[in-house]
Amino acid sequence: MFSYIKGEIVEVRDNKIVLENNGMGYEIFVSGYALKSFSEVINTEVKVYTYFQVKEDGVALFGFYSEEEKNMFLNLISVAGLGPKGAINILSSANANDLSVIIASGDVLSLSKIKGIGKKTAERLITELKDKVEVVGNVNVAQSFEGVTNSEIEDAVVVLMSLGLSKMEATTRAREVYEQNDTAEDIIRKSLVNS
Numbered sequence: 001m002f003s004y005i006k007g008e009i010v011e012v013r014d015n016k017i018v019l020e021n022n023g024m025g026y027e028i029f030v031s032g033y034a035l036k037s038f039s040e041v042i043n044t045e046v047k048v049y050t051y052f053q054v055k056e057d058g059v060a061l062f063g064f065y066s067e068e069e070k071n072m073f074l075n076l077i078s079v080a081g082l083g084p085k086g087a088i089n090i091l092s093s094a095n096a097n098d099l100s101v102i103i104a105s106g107d108v109l110s111l112s113k114i115k116g117i118g119k120k121t122a123e124r125l126i127t128e129l130k131d132k133v134e135v136v137g138n139v140n141v142a143q144s145f146e147g148v149t150n151s152e153i154e155d156a157v158v159v160l161m162s163l164g165l166s167k168m169e170a171t172t173r174a175r176e177v178y179e180q181n182d183t184a185e186d187i188i189r190k191s192l193v194n195s
Contacts, residue, residue, distance in 0.1 A: 015029060015032075029061065030062070066096070153175065159184070
């Protein structure tokens with residue numbers, strides 16, 4: 001019904017924003033990543049991509065910072081048993097591009113570490129979405145994850161987070177610089193050099 005709404009962000013709450021447009025304040029549920037991005041542009045006019053949910057017990061408006069995030073959300077809710085709130089929860093744990101890489105590479109382990117997703121759900125998401133997701137940028141999925149003993153990237157992410165990076169930034173940097181046979185130290189060094 002609503003593709004997007006342009007307006008001024010007047011309030012940021014735990015998991016939602018209030019977007020004012022023509023004297024109306026729209027309460028919009030957003031992911032953790034979108035919330036962080038919208039927090040940086042409060043009292044500024046923005047374009048919020050939206051999904052309008054109608055249920056028997058009420059309606060809800062979900063918002064996204066980018067079209068990529070909205071497309072990933074739509075892919076997620078197309079999977080049986082996963083509703084909009086579950087999809088927003090997943091997008092709060094991994095940004096759309098990272099999630100695309102995880103799904104396209106069939107990385108059940110990383111996906112099942114997201115809060116609310118067990119191994120069976122992770123496998124179902126990968127099976128149903130593997131051919132639907134699009135990885136943005138020059139990411140060679142096979143090379144990015146081949147031979148990774150997830151602990152190398154995980155250890156590097158923990159150290160990068162201790163240096164003040166958000167989980168999203170640390171994970172993105174670690175995955176961008178990772179090359180086959182890198183140790184956690186190699187990943188950290190290259191992440192800091194390329195910052």
